[in-house]
Amino acid sequence: MTETTHIPVAKRPVKWGRVMDHSILILGSLFMLVPLLMVLQTTTTTDLETIKNGPEFVIGDRFDDNFMAAMFKASGFSGENTGLRMLINSLILGIGFAIGKIVIGMMAAYALVYFRLRFATLAFWLIFTTLLLPLEVRILPSYEIAQQLGLLNTYTGLIVPLIASATATFFFRQFFRSVPEELVEAARIDGAGPVKFFIDILMPLSQTMIAAMFIIMFVYGWNQYLWPTMVTTEEGMYTLVRGIKQLTQDLEGTNIPEYGRANMLALIAILPPVLVVIIFQSWFVKGLTESDK
Amino acid sequence: MAQVSLNNIRKIYPNGYEAVVPTSFDIADGEFVVLVGPSGCGKSTLLRMVAGLEDISEGALSIGDRNVNHVDPADRDIAMVFQNYALYPHMTVRKNIGYGLKNRKTPASEIEDKVQTAAKMLNLTEYLDRKPSQLSGGQRQRVAMGRAVVRDPALFLFDEPLSNLDAKLRHQMRIEIKALQRRLGVTSIYVTHDQVEAMTMADRIIVLNAGRIEQIGTPAEIYHRPASTFVASFMGAPPMNLLTAKGSGGRVTVGETISVAAEVADGPVTLGIRPEDIEIGPTCDIPFTVDIVEELGAHRLLHGQLGGQELTIHVGKDVVVSAGPIRMSINPDAVVLFDAKSGLAL
Numbered sequence: 323m324t325e326t327t328h329i330p331v332a333k334r335p336v337k338w339g340r341v342m343d344h345s346i347l348i349l350g351s352l353f354m355l356v357p358l359l360m361v362l363q364t365t366t367t368t369d370l371e372t373i374k375n376g377p378e379f380v381i382g383d384r385f386d387d388n389f390m391a392a393m394f395k396a397s398g399f400s401g402e403n404t405g406l407r408m409l410i411n412s413l414i415l416g417i418g419f420a421i422g423k424i425v426i427g428m429m430a431a432y433a434l435v436y437f438r439l440r441f442a443t444l445a446f447w448l449i450f451t452t453l454l455l456p457l458e459v460r461i462l463p464s465y466e467i468a469q470q471l472g473l474l475n476t477y478t479g480l481i482v483p484l485i486a487s488a489t490a491t492f493f494f495r496q497f498f499r500s501v502p503e504e505l506v507e508a509a510r511i512d513g514a515g516p517v518k519f520f521i522d523i524l525m526p527l528s529q530t531m532i533a534a535m536f537i538i539m540f541v542y543g544w545n546q547y548l549w550p551t552m553v554t555t556e557e558g559m560y561t562l563v564r565g566i567k568q569l570t571q572d573l574e575g576t577n578i579p580e581y582g583r584a585n586m587l588a589l590i591a592i593l594p595p596v597l598v599v600i601i602f603q604s605w606f607v608k609g610l611t612e613s614d615k
Numbered sequence: 616m617a618q619v620s621l622n623n624i625r626k627i628y629p630n631g632y633e634a635v636v637p638t639s640f641d642i643a644d645g646e647f648v649v650l651v652g653p654s655g656c657g658k659s660t661l662l663r664m665v666a667g668l669e670d671i672s673e674g675a676l677s678i679g680d681r682n683v684n685h686v687d688p689a690d691r692d693i694a695m696v697f698q699n700y701a702l703y704p705h706m707t708v709r710k711n712i713g714y715g716l717k718n719r720k721t722p723a724s725e726i727e728d729k730v731q732t733a734a735k736m737l738n739l740t741e742y743l744d745r746k747p748s749q750l751s752g753g754q755r756q757r758v759a760m761g762r763a764v765v766r767d768p769a770l771f772l773f774d775e776p777l778s779n780l781d782a783k784l785r786h787q788m789r790i791e792i793k794a795l796q797r798r799l800g801v802t803s804i805y806v807t808h809d810q811v812e813a814m815t816m817a818d819r820i821i822v823l824n825a826g827r828i829e830q831i832g833t834p835a836e837i838y839h840r841p842a843s844t845f846v847a848s849f850m851g852a853p854p855m856n857l858l859t860a861k862g863s864g865g866r867v868t869v870g871e872t873i874s875v876a877a878e879v880a881d882g883p884v885t886l887g888i889r890p891e892d893i894e895i896g897p898t899c900d901i902p903f904t905v906d907i908v909e910e911l912g913a914h915r916l917l918h919g920q921l922g923g924q925e926l927t928i929h930v931g932k933d934v935v936v937s938a939g940p941i942r943m944s945i946n947p948d949a950v951v952l953f954d955a956k957s958g959l960a961l
Contacts, residue, residue, distance in 0.1 A: 502699060502701065504697040504698070504699050504701035505701050505703065507666075507668050507688075507695070507697070507701065508695070508697060508701035508702075508703075508762075509703075509714075510668065510687075510688045510689060511666065511668075511688045511689060511693065511694065511695050511715070512689070512714050512715035512718055512762070513689035513690075513715055513718035513719055514689075514714075514718050518718065522703075522714075523703055523705075526705040526706075527704065527705060529705075
């Protein structure tokens with residue numbers, strides 16, 4: 323019999339280690355949050371006030387106006403690149419890129435893991451080396467090819483060259499290898515051919531992995547700046563991330579810079595990736611840590 | 616229902632390793648055959664060749680009257696139960712059991728009927744809508760059985776299906792599987808490294824060692840008339856006592872102790888005697904020194920020295936013995952003699 327007695331502690335000694343930990347956490351949070359709050363603040367005031375007083379501790383009443391301007395007011399010459407248009411373009415890029423990458427990655431990994439291919443390992447390492455060649459490295463030839471194929475200012479041109487890299491293939495390969503061999507054999511005896519096995523067994527098993535990949539790839543695609551800047555010259559094809567840049571170019575003119583609108587657009591640009599992460603986060607952790615078998 | 620026939624089946628891997636030397640045996644319709652042997656003896660490879668999961672390097676395999684060497688596993692009319700159950704984790708028990716039927720384009724209503732019947736047989740009815748992760752080990756094993764039963768195949772294949780269960784459950788499932796096989800009358804091949812499973816479940820046991828068949832026989836034959844020292848020491852717990860002996864003038868003697876009449880050529884032989892075929896008592900003729908008494912409740916095992924050789928004796932729970940010198944005698948009818956060199960029974 324051991325009885326742990328909890329004597330009510332009248333005065334706990336201050337744990338300086340804890341205070342230290344929390345201070346670091348609080349500082350870190352502030353470091354992340356303050357710029358965001360500043361952006362939020364500027365979206366609620368008029369541009370004139372912002373330029374006169376800088377960031378303030380006042381919440382203005384111009385949120386709606388700035389929101390409407392950011393979403394629906396066109397900038398540039400053609401009048402096509404409203405915030406909404408750019409948001410849609412960004413979504414197409416992000417989702418298209420994520421789905422394309424997952425589909426191609428899964429299929430490549432499936433072929434590499436489950437079929438006895440000649441030189442499968444060599445093929446895998448060849449695919450793997452593309453990790454060393456991100457788009458930024460091969461941007462000139464990629465542009466050349468996209469241009470010759472007439473893919474400039476198309477969604478295809480925006481998405482496909484970005485897809486060509488091994489990350490998803492690599493993750494799915496590792497995941498498929500962790501699927502027990504006996505499951506494959508049971509399915510074979512149960513009469514599931516390669517396609518059925520892929521759709522009935524492997525895809526449901528990969529759910530969490532697919533979700534994890536989707537988050538990573540969506541955010542990656544959404545944040546693309548260089549490539550969209552290269553391949554899109556028509557304003558109707560601009561994505562949010564590069565559209566904001568165009569707004570800040572406006573700021574360099576002689577007019578009063580549109581702080582409210584630009585910051586509002588920045589806020590809008592942050593939102594979808596944040597939502598995706600929040601929605602998929604529990605799957606995300608599962609997908610990358612546990613093998614669900 | 617079908618008989619199975621293996622004719623010089625051989626497995627040789629591309630790297631030259633011969634996992635199964637040319638092996639032949641026939642399995643009668645409805646028979647329960649257990650392949651038993653230590654790990655790496657080729658028993659699983661043999662089973663997997665029958666299943667079609669492993670290519671047959673040489674030889675002919677037929678199930679029923681059909682040569683199935685190049686038939687896809689799905690078309691061999693077999694069902695297999697795996698060691699790790701191999702249940703589809705994302706499917707409910709109902710779907711797990713019905714998946715093979717669904718792939719064979721069975722109408723949905725018929726699948727449901729068959730799944731219900733199989734579930735009832737295996738006491739799984741109330742778990743049909745659960746996922747495998749919500750089931751205990753024994754229940755998962757039953758689902759795996761259900762998946763095999765529901766297809767009504769010509770041949771069941773079991774690949775160490777009980778080795779992931781705890782001892783109590785293993786005992787229970789052993790009986791259930793055996794009873795189920797009896798009831799369905801489906802020809803079965805069962806692979807295990809556990810000699811108790813082999814003894815209790817088999818109609819016939821095939822003992823394998825290093826890719827080679829050591830002996831084929833009923834459990835009683837295997838136990839009492841082992842064909843080699845390997846079988847003698849592999850089957851039975853504790854294993855058969857194997858003593859270095861000498862044959863001369865129609866008798867086999869172990870040093871100054873055991874002496875039995877036997878028609879063997881003069882020279883060294885190995886004498887085998889099961890621990891339970893040795894008696895002890897004050898009137899017995901051979902002196903024996905007990906070193907350790909193993910208390911097992913229902914019986915006791917006495918380990919000791921007989922003229923410098925290790926020997927184990929099995930006595931009933933009523934025989935009280937403590938370490939020290941005692942006297943013993945053997946049942947001469949139970950003695951098995953082996954060639955000292957080859958280890959084969961004489």
